[in-house]
Amino acid sequence: MSMRFSLLAASAVLALATTTAFAAPQSSSSTAAHSTKLGQCSHAAAGKTGADYKAARDACMKGGDTAAAPAKETQQQKMARCSKANAGKKGADFKTAQAACLKGS
Template identity: 60%
Template sequence: MSMRLSLLFASVSLVFATAAFGATPQSKPLSSSQQKMADCSHAAKGKTGADYKSAVSSCMKGDTTAAAPAKMTSQQHMAACAKENAGKKGADYKSAVSACMKAH
């Protein structure tokens, strides 16, 4: 019985200690570099892996060319060319899409 009582006391103490620690206000503002990192991380949202790291690194360095839109994938490029030539049919459509794909 004393073992159970000890465990109960320890867990209750842990709960109160955690609650007291969590209630401590975190009023310390972010430093300028921490704020810049947060902003760059937010700007690179949706990217993963090497693309994310590259975007955040470029942003932290102040590289303004990184803000330019990323190069379209071939699938996105094909969709754009198809949309551009939507009114054409048959061989005209195929040749127009082909020329569009080669132009970019």
Template identity: 60%
Template structure:
């Protein structure tokens, strides 16, 4: 009976060890070009279609002038930035300063 118990314990240990080994990810580290593609894809997040392809292509080529160009801000982002920029102003001064800031961006 002891032999059966030993075989059962050994079998259970083997099953758990093989399941743990199979569950562990066996991924290789990314190559430099794969990492660059992942970074460029992350940088182009939110763009779709031709804009996405163009942004990733430019990034992959290493064109720093396109990468240095600021992203186009949404009206909400512009309003937030202009509001923060003119935080100390009140009334008509605030409204005119924010209006001028919105037109400039």
């Protein structure tokens, strides 16, 4: 009698384990789809860095268009742009023009 009970218990455990193993892929398929979309959005935002990259990737993941939102210019980018615009000026003229360019941006 003890042998029959052991076989019955082992059969029940095996049946439960099999059912659980085949039920799990349904949740991982949504994870795979998420992973695929994340890869596509990361590829779409490849030219961006830092906060711009994260914003573009997040907008893509939410279904938004990455090109619709203009990228915000960083302080370093503003400084570089204004410096190029004021390249011929020197001293106080350069500082004044630089300050006006940065405030106007």
